[in-house]
Amino acid sequence: MSASLTLPGMEIAHSAVQVEPRQHAKEEALAALVEQYAGTLYRVAFSVLRNPADAEDAVQETFLRVLRHRDTLEEVRDHRVWLIRIVWNIVLDRKRRAKTRPETDDISELARVLPATGLSAEDRAAALQHHARVLAVVDELPVKERQVLVLSAFEELSSVEIAAVLNITESSVRSRLFRARNLMAGLLERPRSGR
Amino acid sequence: MTPPLHNESDCDPQRHAEETLRLIARLPAPEGLVDRVKSSLRLAPRRSGVLAWPYTLMPGSWIHSPVVRGAAAAAIVCLVAGGGWRIYSHVQPAPTAKVIVMPARVGNAGGFSNAGAMRTPDTLNGPVLTHGVIPAMQNPVAPAPRVTPQIVKPQAVTPQPGAMTHKKRAAAAPR
Numbered sequence: 001m002s003a004s005l006t007l008p009g010m011e012i013a014h015s016a017v018q019v020e021p022r023q024h025a026k027e028e029a030l031a032a033l034v035e036q037y038a039g040t041l042y043r044v045a046f047s048v049l050r051n052p053a054d055a056e057d058a059v060q061e062t063f064l065r066v067l068r069h070r071d072t073l074e075e076v077r078d079h080r081v082w083l084i085r086i087v088w089n090i091v092l093d094r095k096r097r098a099k100t101r102p103e104t105d106d107i108s109e110l111a112r113v114l115p116a117t118g119l120s121a122e123d124r125a126a127a128l129q130h131h132a133r134v135l136a137v138v139d140e141l142p143v144k145e146r147q148v149l150v151l152s153a154f155e156e157l158s159s160v161e162i163a164a165v166l167n168i169t170e171s172s173v174r175s176r177l178f179r180a181r182n183l184m185a186g187l188l189e190r191p192r193s194g195r
Numbered sequence: 196m197t198p199p200l201h202n203e204s205d206c207d208p209q210r211h212a213e214e215t216l217r218l219i220a221r222l223p224a225p226e227g228l229v230d231r232v233k234s235s236l237r238l239a240p241r242r243s244g245v246l247a248w249p250y251t252l253m254p255g256s257w258i259h260s261p262v263v264r265g266a267a268a269a270a271i272v273c274l275v276a277g278g279g280w281r282i283y284s285h286v287q288p289a290p291t292a293k294v295i296v297m298p299a300r301v302g303n304a305g306g307f308s309n310a311g312a313m314r315t316p317d318t319l320n321g322p323v324l325t326h327g328v329i330p331a332m333q334n335p336v337a338p339a340p341r342v343t344p345q346i347v348k349p350q351a352v353t354p355q356p357g358a359m360t361h362k363k364r365a366a367a368a369p370r
Binding site: 030031034035038039042043046047050052056059060063064067130131134135137138149150152153154155181184188 | 211212217219220221222223224225228229232233235236
């Protein structure tokens with residue numbers, strides 16, 4: 001097998017295939033983004049998909065998209081909001097496509113982060129049950145209100161950043177959050193047998 | 196600066212509910228996530244190799260000199276102008292037709308037919324007057340005079356002075 005591909009009048013220049021320093025710098029910047037924001041993106045993805053494997057897939061897809069557009073990486077002002085917006089669109093798309101699939105409601109991941117000390121097995125089970133009910137109530141909210149409520153739980157996201165992720169105004173974020181909280185309160189007060 | 200969104204709720208069950216969401220938002224990423232993402236980026240398809248131009252087409256070779264460029268530009272201009280002139284000289288303007296011959300209409304496709312009926316003008320056999328011409332009818336546009344029905348009362352027959360009545364006739368008759 002020949003070492004180089006030859007075409008009539010053309011041949012692959014080995015010097016051109018070599019990674020240029022600028023390209024190398026871009027890949028290093030991308031690796032830094034992965035180290036810095038992979039955890040945040042995973043949490044955002046998990047808050048919507050509630051499945052560890054799907055959330056990890058969404059994170060990987062996010063960075064693959066970034067890799068495809070790494071030439072425009074320098075133009076991005078706020079990398080965190082930009083990445084969250086990408087992963088948000090990916091998870092919403094996945095959620096939409098998997099609508100026919102029954103909700104997983106996998107709370108084993110929550111059990112992993114629950115404070116283990118000072119809680120008996122019954123208390124842990126009760127807490128998990130409560131979380132499952134809350135998540136079910138969140139799923140009953142209208143889409144717009146649910147999205148704002150889920151993103152507002154992230155302490156690192158301000159209302160301005162939530163507005164940037166959802167591409168709405170900050171006042172819309174606040175009004176939707178207000179409505180979401182009212183709806184949540186109403187749904188939580190509803191007796192469980194009514195569901 | 197925007198105020199935090201997290202301390203706005205006062206309702207207890209609601210706060211507990213949001214605590215669940217915050218619990219998810221604080222989830223630690225699974226171990227090895229960063230390494231897995233990095234390895235997937237490494238395995239992602241790269242751009243294909245750049246094909247180098249032949250030496251004569253490389254920048255800096257003689258083909259990129261201003262003289263050659265000027266000659267190429269002049270040749271292109273000559274080609275375009277020559278082609279245009281060739282087309283212009285070969286195409287003759289079409290003579291303008293003075294008489295437009297319209298094709299005869301064959302049938303009236305698509306319209307209503309007269310079902311074979313023919314109009315026969317009255318002047319062919321001559322008009323037949325059944326009654327005298329009324330002057331008012333000469334103007335067909337003028338409205339016809341309004342005719343009001345009149346009730347004709349029976350007139351009493353007055354005997355004439357010289358006329359004989361039935362009684363007189365009977366008296367005059369020979370017995």
